[in-house]
Amino acid sequence: xxxxxxxxxxxxxxxxxxxxxxxxxxTAWAVSDRAAAMVAAGADVIQLTVGxxxxxxxxxVVAAAHRxxxxxRTHYTPIAGEPALREAIAQRAERRYRARVAADQVxxxxxxxxxxxxxxxxxxxxxxxxxxxxxxxxxxxxxVGATGATPVPVSTRAGARFExxxxxxxxxxxxxxxxxxxNTPNNPSGAVLEADAVNQLAQLCTRRDAWLxxxxxxxxxTFEKPHLxxxxxxxxxxxxxxxxSLSKSHAMTGWRLGWAIGPPELARHLGALAQAELFGxxxxxxxxxxxxxxxxxxxCRSLRALYRARRDALLAGLESCPTLRPFxxxxxxxxxxxxxxxxxxxxxxxxxxxxxxxxxVVPGQAFGDSVADCIRLGLTQPVERLNEAxxxxxxWLPRTR
Numbered sequence: 084x085x086x087x088x089x090x091x092x093x094x095x096x097x098x099x100x101x102x103x104x105x106x107x108x109x110t111a112w113a114v115s116d117r118a119a120a121m122v123a124a125g126a127d128v129i130q131l132t133v134g135x136x137x138x139x140x141x142x143x144v145v146a147a148a149h150r151x152x153x154x155x156r157t158h159y160t161p162i163a164g165e166p167a168l169r170e171a172i173a174q175r176a177e178r179r180y181r182a183r184v185a186a187d188q189v190x191x192x193x194x195x196x197x198x199x200x201x202x203x204x205x206x207x208x209x210x211x212x213x214x215x216x217x218x219x220x221x222x223x224x225x226x227v228g229a230t231g232a233t234p235v236p237v238s239t240r241a242g243a244r245f246e247x248x249x250x251x252x253x254x255x256x257x258x259x260x261x262x263x264x265x266n267t268p269n270n271p272s273g274a275v276l277e278a279d280a281v282n283q284l285a286q287l288c289t290r291r292d293a294w295l296x297x298x299x300x301x302x303x304x305t306f307e308k309p310h311l312x313x314x315x316x317x318x319x320x321x322x323x324x325x326x327x328s329l330s331k332s333h334a335m336t337g338w339r340l341g342w343a344i345g346p347p348e349l350a351r352h353l354g355a356l357a358q359a360e361l362f363g364x365x366x367x368x369x370x371x372x373x374x375x376x377x378x379x380x381x382x383c384r385s386l387r388a389l390y391r392a393r394r395d396a397l398l399a400g401l402e403s404c405p406t407l408r409p410f411x412x413x414x415x416x417x418x419x420x421x422x423x424x425x426x427x428x429x430x431x432x433x434x435x436x437x438x439x440x441x442x443x444v445v446p447g448q449a450f451g452d453s454v455a456d457c458i459r460l461g462l463t464q465p466v467e468r469l470n471e472a473x474x475x476x477x478x479w480l481p482r483t484r
Contacts, residue, residue, distance in 0.1 A: 103228030111221035111449030114433045118443035128441045129472045131461045134270070134416050136334040138389070141382045144333065147374035151367035160363040163354040164191025164342070168369045171376040172342050176325070179302070180315040188344050190353040191364050195300045195328035195341035200226050201360070202324045202343050203262075205352045206294050207232035211261040214252060217451035218245070218419070220270050220298070232261060238453035245274035245410070249283040253291070262294035263287075268301040268310060271419045271450050271459040273394075273412020278311050285316040285323070295323045300341075303332035303383045305414035306391045314344070324349060331416065333375045333382050340364065340372045390416050393462040393469055400473025404480055416462045419447070423456040425483055432483075433458055440479035442472050 093102060115132035122128050139145075163169065169186040176184040192198040199222075207213050209231030215223055217238045227234040237255045239245045252263065263284065267276045288295040295313050302310040317323045328341030343353055357363070394411075397418055401409050408421040422432050429446035436442050447457035464472070 099231075100229055103231070104225040106224040106228060107448055111445055114437055114443055114445060118437055121437075121441075126441065128437070128443055129464060129468055129475070130443050131464065131469075131472060132443045132445050133463070134331070134461055135336050135463060136331060136386065136416075137463050137465075138334045138382070138386065140334050140338070141375070141379065143378050144335070144371045144375045148367050148371040151370035156366040156370060158366065160366045160369065162358045162361075162363050163350070164189065164364065165366065165369045165373075168373050168376075171373050172327075172344070175376055176314070176344055180312055182315065184344060185347070187347055188350050189342055190350050190357060191340070191342050191369065192357065193339040193341070193361065193364050193368075195298065195326050195330065196222060197339075197361075198328070198341045198343040199296070199298060199326045200229070201353055201356050202296055202326060202345070202349075203227060203230050203232075203264075204356060205349060206230075206296070206324070207261045210259055212257055212259045213261055214255050214263045214293075216247070216252070216263070216265055217453045218269065218272050218447075219264075219451050220266055221445075221449040223264060223266075227264065234264075235260070236451055236453070238451070239269075239272075239274070240453045245269065245272045247276060247280040247284060249280065249287055252284065253287055256291055256293070260291065260293055262296055264296045264298070265313070266298040268299075268305055268412075268414030270301065270415055271417050271445075271447070271454070271457075272410055273415040273417055273419065275305050275308050275310055275413035277308075281311050281313055282316045285313045288313075288323075289317065289321065293322070296326070297323065298326045300326070300328050300331050301415040302327065304387055304390055304416060306387065306394070307413055310414065321346070329372055329375050332386070334386065335371075335375065338368050338371065340368050390462050393464075393466055394418060396466045397460065397462065397469050397473065400470050401476070403473065403477045406480060407476075418460045418462065419454065419457050420460060421457050425480065427483055429455060429458055435483065436476065436479060439482065440475040442475050442479075 118128045169189040172189045173184045173186045207230040211232040212235050213227045213232050215234045217236045297313050324345040330336040406424040410419045433446040445459040447454040
């Protein structure tokens with residue numbers, strides 16, 4: 084996990100922040116972009132890169148947006164979010180954390196990415212350090228770097244389970260540690276943390292007076308074991324900030340609706356920042372979000388079953404590739420695969436796999452040094468296409484020797 088190429092000469096016409104966000108993760112989608120161009124030109128490419136849900140948004144959610152638009156809900160909204168939506172989010176959080184969450188602890192943003200960026204802007208600054216647990220989502224280095232703080236990566240890669248070593252995390256703490264950034268269920272590994280590990284991490288942050296920032300956008304998409312939020316152990320009034328959205332859980336990636344939950348003091352700061360950068364989120368999108376949260380949750384159950392079946396199919400298909408070692412995910416919508424035995428670097432592997440076999444994957448460097456010898460495959464295609472992707476990979480691998 085790096086903050087960009089320090090060898091590049093700074094351009095005096097732009098702020099230091101432009102260098103801080105030019106991280107390796109910012110190039111994560113290069114293969115995906117090239118694959119999209121190939122598809123547009125008529126090539127038969129199996130896209131396993133971007134984590135976009137391939138089911139439609141539930142009809143009752145779309146209908147709610149239509150009603151909202153038809154009724155003229157196209158004007159400004161409260162900066163922190165519509166009261167009905169903040170209350171619906173708070174009630175969902177209470178069920179998940181089994182702790183009291185008030186609506187004034189919720190601030191609505193256009194997507195979890197924006198919520199996470201805003202949370203970090205309010206918590207960290209120049210001279211601070213943020214412990215980031217690898218593997219990480221590709222944007223995290225830039226999110227932390229944009230605050231002026233330094234990301235301190237700590238690998239959780241241990242065998243095939245990516246379990247937390249809280250002692251190792253504590254050893255990464257220094258006098259300037261401001262926060263720990265956690266993603267569970269994890270993208271890209273699909274790891275779902277055990278209750279004891281989450282509790283120990285919560286206790287560590289409480290003891291060291293550090294914020295614990297938990298990105299939980301895949302919380303509804305778990306298979307064999309449930310997702311547990313640090314907020315369930317720390318209480319929603321503690322120094323914990325939870326970021327979440329409807330993108331993955333309700334097939335609403337394009338609606339751009341997310342939120343942050345934290346203590347009231349943090350929520351007030353987030354509201355002030357939202358006023359400066361956003362001035363509220365679209366009312367018809369928020370009305371649709373209320374329908375998503377308060378109506379049928381069949382989409383969540385459908386997506387869990389769908390991704391579990393696709394995971395099992397992909398893992399079975401990769402058994403014909405002995406030089407690849409996939410990690411079995413407990414949640415999410417991706418499979419991380421160790422390619423070190425192929426002798427290829429991840430960038431070369433991904434580029435050649437696209438050009439020579441028509442399968443697009445994401446190279447692991449984007450998710451941190453600890454998984455630089457891996458690729459990420461998305462469970463975003465029907466089983467038939469996943470089986471075809473595995474067949475193409477199996478046929479292609481011998482040609483790489």
